[in-house]
Amino acid sequence: MLLAHAITLTKARSYVAALADRASTAEASSAYEHALIELDWIHGDDVPALDTLGLTSDRDILILDAITTILQLADFGVDALAIELVLAALYDAHDLDAA
Amino acid sequence: MYGENGQLLRAELSSMLKQHRIQLRIGGPGTHAVPVTTTVEERTQIGEQVRRYRQSALIWCLQATITVGPVAESRLSPRASNPFRLPAAQHGGLAALRKALDQTVRTSTAPLPDLAELTTQHELPLVEQWRQVARAAALGEHDFDAGLGYGRLDDGQLHTLIGDIAATVRALVVLDARYATIPGWERLDHVDRLGWAALACALDASLDPPDYSIDMRGWRPKTKVISGPARPGLLGVLQAEHNLTIRMRSFPSAMNLRLVADSQRLLTGGLATRVQKVDPALSEVWRARERTYVDLQRELRNVGGNVGVGELAVAEGANAWNRLKVLPPGAQFDPRIVHSFTKLFANLDARIADVVEEGMQRRAYFLRVKVPGIVTNNGQVVARVQERFIPPVEADHTAIVGLVRDRLRPFPEPSTAPPGAARSRAELHAAIVHQPERRAGGKDGFGI
Numbered sequence: 001m002l003l004a005h006a007i008t009l010t011k012a013r014s015y016v017a018a019l020a021d022r023a024s025t026a027e028a029s030s031a032y033e034h035a036l037i038e039l040d041w042i043h044g045d046d047v048p049a050l051d052t053l054g055l056t057s058d059r060d061i062l063i064l065d066a067i068t069t070i071l072q073l074a075d076f077g078v079d080a081l082a083i084e085l086v087l088a089a090l091y092d093a094h095d096l097d098a099a
Numbered sequence: 100m101y102g103e104n105g106q107l108l109r110a111e112l113s114s115m116l117k118q119h120r121i122q123l124r125i126g127g128p129g130t131h132a133v134p135v136t137t138t139v140e141e142r143t144q145i146g147e148q149v150r151r152y153r154q155s156a157l158i159w160c161l162q163a164t165i166t167v168g169p170v171a172e173s174r175l176s177p178r179a180s181n182p183f184r185l186p187a188a189q190h191g192g193l194a195a196l197r198k199a200l201d202q203t204v205r206t207s208t209a210p211l212p213d214l215a216e217l218t219t220q221h222e223l224p225l226v227e228q229w230r231q232v233a234r235a236a237a238l239g240e241h242d243f244d245a246g247l248g249y250g251r252l253d254d255g256q257l258h259t260l261i262g263d264i265a266a267t268v269r270a271l272v273v274l275d276a277r278y279a280t281i282p283g284w285e286r287l288d289h290v291d292r293l294g295w296a297a298l299a300c301a302l303d304a305s306l307d308p309p310d311y312s313i314d315m316r317g318w319r320p321k322t323k324v325i326s327g328p329a330r331p332g333l334l335g336v337l338q339a340e341h342n343l344t345i346r347m348r349s350f351p352s353a354m355n356l357r358l359v360a361d362s363q364r365l366l367t368g369g370l371a372t373r374v375q376k377v378d379p380a381l382s383e384v385w386r387a388r389e390r391t392y393v394d395l396q397r398e399l400r401n402v403g404g405n406v407g408v409g410e411l412a413v414a415e416g417a418n419a420w421n422r423l424k425v426l427p428p429g430a431q432f433d434p435r436i437v438h439s440f441t442k443l444f445a446n447l448d449a450r451i452a453d454v455v456e457e458g459m460q461r462r463a464y465f466l467r468v469k470v471p472g473i474v475t476n477n478g479q480v481v482a483r484v485q486e487r488f489i490p491p492v493e494a495d496h497t498a499i500v501g502l503v504r505d506r507l508r509p510f511p512e513p514s515t516a517p518p519g520a521a522r523s524r525a526e527l528h529a530a531i532v533h534q535p536e537r538r539a540g541g542k543d544g545f546g547i
Contacts, residue, residue, distance in 0.1 A: 017400055025390075026368045030361050033396060040403075045354050049401045049467035074291055 005076035006048050008069055012039060013050040015066035016090065020051060021051040022059055023097050031093030038089050039070070063094050100516050101247060102314025104239035105263060108156070109527040111231045112270040116530035121278050121375035124225045139282050146281035148226060151216065152233035156271060157204050158211065159236035163264045164245045166195040171257055174306040192299035193261060196268065199293040206288040242317030255310030262304035266527050268297035273531055309444055309524075311516030329422060333436050336426075339419035340366070340443050343412055348448045351409025353464050356454065357399045359409065362416030363447070364392035369423045373430070381437070388444060391506045395451075398499040404464040445509040452508040455499065466499075 001009075015037060020032035040047050056062060069086060074080055118193035123129040125145045126137030137145070171190040212233050221227045252260065272294040275287045287293060324342045329335035341358070351359060459463035 010231050013400075017397075021397070022317060026365060029393075033357070033361050036400065040354065045352075045403050045405055045469065047403070 001046070001057060002076065005073070008072050008076065009043065011040075011071065012066060012069040013047060014052050014055060015062050015069060017050050018052040018055045019066060019093070019097075020057060021088045022057055022062070023093075024053050025096065028093055028097035031089070031096050035086060035089040035093050038086050042078065042086065059097065063090070066090060100315065100318055101239070101242045101317035101488070102520065104235045104242060104317070105314065105524045106519070107235040108159075108232055108239065109224070109263075109266065109523050111228045111235070112267065112274075113526045113530035114368075115225070115228050115274060116270055117533050118225070119277065119535045121225070121282055123480035125223060127281075142281060143283040145223065145226060146278070146284050147209065148212075148216070148221075149229050149278070149281075150207070151212040152226075152229035153271060153274075154207055154209045154211055155236045156219075156267065157200065157207070157240050160264050160268050160271075161197065161200040161204055161262065161264035162240060162243060164200060166248060166506060167252070167257055167260055167264075168193060170252075171261060172254075174258065174303055174409070183489050190300075190303070191259075192296060192303050195292070196296035196300050199289055199296045200268070203288045203290075203293055203394075203400035209284060232520075239317075245318035247313070251316070252313065253310070255307065256313040256316070257432050258304040258307065259311060261300050262309060263524070265297040265301035265304065266524065267533070268293060268303065269531050270527060272297065279402060282439060295302075311520035311524075312514035313519045315514055328396060329418070332430070333423075333425065333432050335422045336366070336370075336419050337436055337439055337443070338417050338448070340440065343415035343419060344361070344443055344447045344450065346412035346415050347409075347447065348461065349409065349412070350407040350454060350458070351412055352451065353402050353404040353458075354542050355407065355409030355413050356402075356451070356458075357396065358413045359416050359451070360392050360399060361394045362413070362420050363451075364389055364396060365420045365425060366416075367392065367444070369420070370437075370440060373426070373428070374432065377432070378434075378437065381441070384441075385444075388448075391502070394502055395499075395507060398502060401467045402499065403467050404458060406463040407458075425473040448507050448509050452503045455503045455507075460499070 016032055016036045016039065020029045020036065023029035023032055067087060067090065070083060070090070074083055118124060120129050122142075123133055125142050126135065127142050128135050168190070171193050173190045173192065212230075217230065217234055217237060219230075221230055247260065272287065272290055274289055278284055279286060322341075322345060324345050325338045330338050344363075347359070367385045367389040371382045371389060374385070375382040455464070
């Protein structure tokens with residue numbers, strides 16, 4: 001894993017984890033956790049540590065950041081379909097959170 | 100379970116100790132009022148069969164003394180300061196009892212009963228009672244390897260077991276004298292020494308109050324997965340949670356553990372909401388469990404490890420949550436089902452705590468740590484990131500360990516004795532010194 005890939009992945013994981021921590025309901029939080037697990041799974045669970053300290057508490061900003069960084073993973077050779085599936089899980093979680 | 104086998108053994112021995120005039124009970128002579136129904140040869144055969152059953156009980160006693168021998172310490176000797184070390188001096192009474200039992204078993208000419216004898220009901224009630232004794236002794240052998248073995252009993256339980264062995268031996272000694280009139284009966288070798296050694300052990304064990312919680316230990320049948328379609332209502336959730344507890348016996352990978360933790364968080368929260376009006380105290384306990392799992396889930400995000408399985412556990416966890424989710428919010432729940440979750444939750448929490456600690460000890464789980472100061476862009480075209488996983492011990496990351504030990508692992512409850520444990524033993528001791536009642540109106544005649 002290249003440094004830039006690792007940094008992007010760390011950011012993506014951190015944003016999704018922050019969303020799980022700040023979700024309005026337990027079910028939405030769980031859905032974000034599932035999206036995070038899926039993100040880890042497509043990397044074979046060989047991923048760097050995340051850190052949610054200092055991230056904004058605004059969920060709208062966090063979801064945009066998460067989507068952007070996850071899309072950037074395609075630049076490092078991550079399968080496009082896998083990325084779409086993670087994003088689908090993230091959208092579902094966001095819908096639950098917004099409901 | 101030791102309690103069941105021990106109780107059966109004592110109950111049958113108590114019943115037999117209350118029976119006198121043994122010849123009459125096997126169809127022999129004794130009184131003019133009862134006709135003789137068996138020949139001498141038949142009574143000899145009955146005696147031989149009883150001795151085979153007795154041999155089984157004697158071997159149980161011998162095995163029990165061998166099992167507790169290395170760790171037992173006489174209550175007459177000063178207490179050892181270090182409970183992790185073997186006692187300095189052996190238990191004199193127990194050693195004498197083991198030696199006497201060994202001598203008795205070796206010199207006896209009776210073989211052990213075969214499987215057909217153990218499992219086939221006998222028409223004579225007396226022989227049938229001996230069969231039950233032999234059966235309990237044979238089943239009781241499982242208990243020594245499954246819960247009563249080396250170093251698994253505390254001091255009180257150890258001496259309770261010694262007291263039980265002594266009582267059984269004394270009962271066999273009393274019965275031996277009573278059966279001496281059966282044709283071809285073979286007395287126990289060195290029966291006096293056996294009786295005195297058993298008495299010494301019984302008196303030594305009785306110096307401190309007994310701990311009958313030993314009855315809850317021993318072999319138990321393995322719990323199995325409840326298969327088949329989902330049970331209706333909350334019972335289906337209980338079914339899935341029970342299955343999850345069993346599926347968690349296999350070691351899960353880190354990712355699957357995260358999914359199990361997620362299912363428990365959702366399930367506990369959902370249950371707490373549903374029982375809030377009916378049982379606020381229980382709801383509060385489950386809210387605390389939910390918070391524990393939220394924190395555990397957060398800690399597990401940075402734990403990795405591909406060793407392990409756990410897919411079936413994940414599926415059962417998802418089943419539990421999905422079945423609870425579709426229950427109507429205002430549904431009335433059976434309190435017995437609701438409280439069954441408490442026991443399952445305690446078992447599952449203990450298992451997950453074991454899994455986390457074991458995974459870290461044997462390095463199946465690793466913490467994702469970004470090692471600081473090593474990664475530098477030194478002008479190379481491709482800069483490789485030097486991420487690595489390190490064992491939790493090395494990482495000095497005690498947050499998850501503290502969480503597991505302090506909040507997740509349930510408090511150990513003091514083991515309680517089953518009802519009737521003391522009574523069963525008291526009855527045997529009373530039966531050992533039992534005398535037949537005098538006949539009504541008679542001066543010196545004894546009934547049977």
